Amino acid sequence: MTRTRWTLVATLALAVAAVSWWWLERGSATAGENPRASAAEMPGMPGMPGMDMSTDGTAVLTAAQLRQFGVLFGTVEQRVMTDEVRALGTVMADETRLASVTPRIAGFVERLYVSSTGQPVRRGQPMAAIYSPEVLAAQQELLIARDLDMSLSGTSVPGVPASSGSLLAAARQRLRLWDVPESLIGDVLRTGLVQRTIMLYAPMSGVITERFVVQGQAVQAGVPLYTITDLSSVWVNIQLRETDASLVREGTSTTLEFTALPGRPYEGRVAYVYPTVGEATRTLAARIVVRNADGRLKPGMYATARLSTPARTALTVPSTAVIQTGERAIVFVDMGNGRLMPHDVELGRVSGEVTEVLAGLEPGQRVVTSAQFLLESESNLADVMKSMIGMGGGAGTMSDMPGMDMSGADTRGMSGAAATSRPATSRPTASPSTVPRAPAPSRRSPP
Secondary structure, eight states: OHHHHHHHHHHHHHHHHHHHHHHHHHHHHHHHTSOOOOGGGOOOOSSSTTOEEOTTSOEEOOHHHHHHTTOOEEEOEEEEEOOEEEEEEEEEEOGGGEEEEOOSSOEEEEEESOOSTTOEEOTTOEEEEEEOHHHHHHHHHHHHHHHHHHHHHTOOOTTOOOOOSHHHHHHHHHHHHTTOOHHHHHHHHHHOOOOSEEEEEOSSSEEEEEEOOOTTOEEOTTOOOEEEEOOSEEEEEEEEEGGGGGGOOTTOEEEEEETTEEEEEEEEEEEEEEEEEOTTTOEEEEEEEEEOTTOOOOTTOEEEEEEEOOOEEEEEEEGGGOEEOSSOEEEEEEEETTEEEEEEEEEEEEETTEEEEEESOOTTOEEEOSSHHHHHHHHHHHHHHHHHHGGGOTTOOSTTSTTOOOTTOOOTTOTTSOOOOOOOOSOOOOOGGGSOOOOOOOOOOOO
16 A cells, blocks of 8 residues: 555655646747847837837826826926915904903902893993992991091191091092992092992903803902903904914914805914924914904804915925835826826925925926826836846846746746746657656555
């Protein structure tokens, strides 16, 4: 059994070797019919039908091919660039138009005239009536000071100076410092009756954006009760990327569009650019002041801002002509007679449909603005084929690569590339009839 198995294995190995030898000899003979091609004899690289692609990446197209592939051209020239920046923002209250209603005395709220957030108020409108024992005592002292001044003004007692009204003046001043209106002081002096409560009035017109008081609440001096916001003018705080920070300055004109108000753009100007960049967002904040006479802009609304910086002149190319490969930027230039050559360029800023060119192009050159990605792919293919040809050294073949024998390879499919097969030898080609066949194994019954 062991001898029989080894006989079968040897026979199969011999058959495989014979078939392989025949196949390699057949390919070698076929390749020998075509002489070795050199890189200099290559008419073009494979790719778009009828396109000639040289080893430096230049494509040569006829007028018919330009129309067939949809190749369009633009011009490199000096253009006026207006840097436009787009940024998102949020409507905020104008911090210079805020007012707090804060009592200067302690007491109790006996009546609220404004009891809800969002309620509009006018300047001088009553807000709340506060009972304060301190103010009540001060009014009584005012009346006593008046009577004392009147009694001392006509005295003739030796050693007692006539009153000059200083006590009354001090009592009046004390009430003024507590924000007691002058009209209330006059009523107390005229009628001789003290007022139980004093009134808090709105210091400006606007809407109540914060309320911290309810009916009957005890209040302390210096604790705010209301916040009034004037929304006739609002701020829009926008967030600028670091790359756009140098394009925005105070006075930059801005067009604002709001999601809640489609089709109604607002005009404004940058009033302030904040001096620090957010560490988490890597953005720079800027403030835009917008008039809001109709009150349609509400704090918290989202806005899209378009900021236009002063115009400047620069050498530009249509943005559609630029191919970004990650490590470099390429533009195909028309060299005449249908030759389109790739140029490495150094780019600056993008403004609308044009891109600034810092180096690599000259004014007046024509550049490809469509189908350039197809040209670029063909250029890459030409580089790959050139590198494959150059692997073999000066001869331009791959036959000399260490450890690789291409003598039997079928290279008929490599159109335009250098043939890498060795010349055919005088060794005869085996036919299928001469290939030794392995004898059929005999079937033996098991012992």
